[in-house]
Amino acid sequence: MRIGIIGAGMTGLTAAYHLSNQGHEVTIFEHAPFAGGHASTFEVQGGILERGYHHLFTSDTDIQELVASLGLPSLIEWMPSSVGIYAKGAIYKLNSPLDLLKLSPLKFINRLRLGFVLKYLQLQKNWRKYEQVTAARWLRNKLGKQAYEMLWEPLLLGKFGATLYDKVPMSWIWGKLNTRVKSRETGASGELLGYPSGSFAVILDKLLEILDKNQVKIHLSTPVHKIENHNNTMTITLQDTQQQFDKILSTVSNDILLNLVPQLQNHPKYIEKLNSISYLSAVVEILILEKPISDVYWLNIADAKFPFLGVIEHTNLISAENYNGKHIVYITNYVSTDHPIFKMDERKLLETYIPFVKLINPDFNESWIIETFNFKIGRAQPVMGVNYSHNIPEHASPLKNLYVANTAQIYPEDRGTNYAVRMGKYVAEQLMRT
Numbered sequence: 001m002r003i004g005i006i007g008a009g010m011t012g013l014t015a016a017y018h019l020s021n022q023g024h025e026v027t028i029f030e031h032a033p034f035a036g037g038h039a040s041t042f043e044v045q046g047g048i049l050e051r052g053y054h055h056l057f058t059s060d061t062d063i064q065e066l067v068a069s070l071g072l073p074s075l076i077e078w079m080p081s082s083v084g085i086y087a088k089g090a091i092y093k094l095n096s097p098l099d100l101l102k103l104s105p106l107k108f109i110n111r112l113r114l115g116f117v118l119k120y121l122q123l124q125k126n127w128r129k130y131e132q133v134t135a136a137r138w139l140r141n142k143l144g145k146q147a148y149e150m151l152w153e154p155l156l157l158g159k160f161g162a163t164l165y166d167k168v169p170m171s172w173i174w175g176k177l178n179t180r181v182k183s184r185e186t187g188a189s190g191e192l193l194g195y196p197s198g199s200f201a202v203i204l205d206k207l208l209e210i211l212d213k214n215q216v217k218i219h220l221s222t223p224v225h226k227i228e229n230h231n232n233t234m235t236i237t238l239q240d241t242q243q244q245f246d247k248i249l250s251t252v253s254n255d256i257l258l259n260l261v262p263q264l265q266n267h268p269k270y271i272e273k274l275n276s277i278s279y280l281s282a283v284v285e286i287l288i289l290e291k292p293i294s295d296v297y298w299l300n301i302a303d304a305k306f307p308f309l310g311v312i313e314h315t316n317l318i319s320a321e322n323y324n325g326k327h328i329v330y331i332t333n334y335v336s337t338d339h340p341i342f343k344m345d346e347r348k349l350l351e352t353y354i355p356f357v358k359l360i361n362p363d364f365n366e367s368w369i370i371e372t373f374n375f376k377i378g379r380a381q382p383v384m385g386v387n388y389s390h391n392i393p394e395h396a397s398p399l400k401n402l403y404v405a406n407t408a409q410i411y412p413e414d415r416g417t418n419y420a421v422r423m424g425k426y427v428a429e430q431l432m433r434t
Contacts, residue, residue, distance in 0.1 A: 004248045006236075010036070011405050035208060038377060059179055076195070080191070082095055088105040095190045127171045169385065225238060229401060282332065284333075290368045293364060
């Protein structure tokens with residue numbers, strides 16, 4: 001079969017890998033000038049770094065299987081992680097049950113209650129009962145007013161914003177906790193996280209090498225303008241030409257898909273499913289520093305006054321020796337495209353962020369900053385509502401020979417590289433069967 005794939009992120013590349021291994025003729029169209037999507041990389045301080053922070057959990061078996069099949073079985077290194085939360089003007093470690101007992105801003109009875117509820121959630125296997133209620137409602141009811149308003153409400157507000165934070169189902173929280181507890185089960189002294197030796201670029205480069213050997217054509221900086229089905233033949237319209245395929249796989253977000261495929265308007269039920277999800281965009285500010293901000297890898301911000309929701313210190317997981325001894329820090333945010341943070345240029349963004357970095361570490365000085373990078377990733381975070389399992393769009397769209405695989409179909413887990421790989425393999429198999 002001749003198969004066209006829209007998008008050269010990990011879902012599209014993985015699908016192309018499995019399809020081309022079976023002898024199918026695959027062409028990929030990517031609007032960006034690079035492949036890899038969120039896992040794409042760039043050079044910094046003598047090393048390679050992802051545009052968006054990346055790591056793997058021990059439960060991320062799909063990408064581990066892909067890496068092994070690429071001939072890189074020993075590539076991923078597993079290291080102890082550190083997690084913390086900034087609340088009430090201080091950093092609190094959250095690596096163990098004992099750390100919860102030291103969470104002094106909470107009354108002692110509420111610390112015990114928080115630990116009990118988290119342990120209870122970690123033991124639950126049936127996520128479906130949690131998709132019927134919002135995270136805000138469930139957490140407030142189970143944890144009480146103080147723990148919810150001090151910890152969880154600021155985290156939900158920071159992640160999803162004031163208009164969406166109370167719409168997110170509790171199954172989303174379950175999915176987050178579920179992946180972390182599996183990594184904790186493997187690490188005797190805490191959570192273990194994985195990172196490829198040499199960065200995710202090693203995986204991406206090897207994958208692209210094999211796709212090239214399989215004669216997969218990848219057209220970068222090539223936006224698709226329209227997708228049509230005429231007499232069961234799929235046609236892709238580019239800026240200056242058209243190409244025909246037996247089947248098309250789209251990995252773009254739902255709203256873009258609707259603009260690309262006018263014929264989907266003839267299928268209102270599918271459109272309703274596509275429209276049942278909202279998106280937030282990522283704003284990622286990367287600081288290259290002389291000194292670290294903290295000794296925590298993943299720092300959640302539980303303070304609604306902060307203009308960002310997390311600080312991920314890459315070199316608190318990966319040795320700074322990979323970057324000439326410099327320290328790599330991601331400051332992360334998810335906002336709508338009309339939010340002031342999304343519209344700011346990098347200079348204004350730094351002016352907004354730096355006073356709050358100084359609250360985390362009063363010794364922080366702007367002279368520590370060697371260089372900075374800023375990336376804005378549209379539609380990076382899908383936001384599901386309650387009972388979303390009833391609204392997930394099928395991979396096989398109602399338009400014959402058009403298949404869909406994007407982050408809106410990852411559930412109850414949150415979007416991530418492992419799930420992109422899993423979905424790419426699954427939809428490739430489905431496409432070859434039908």
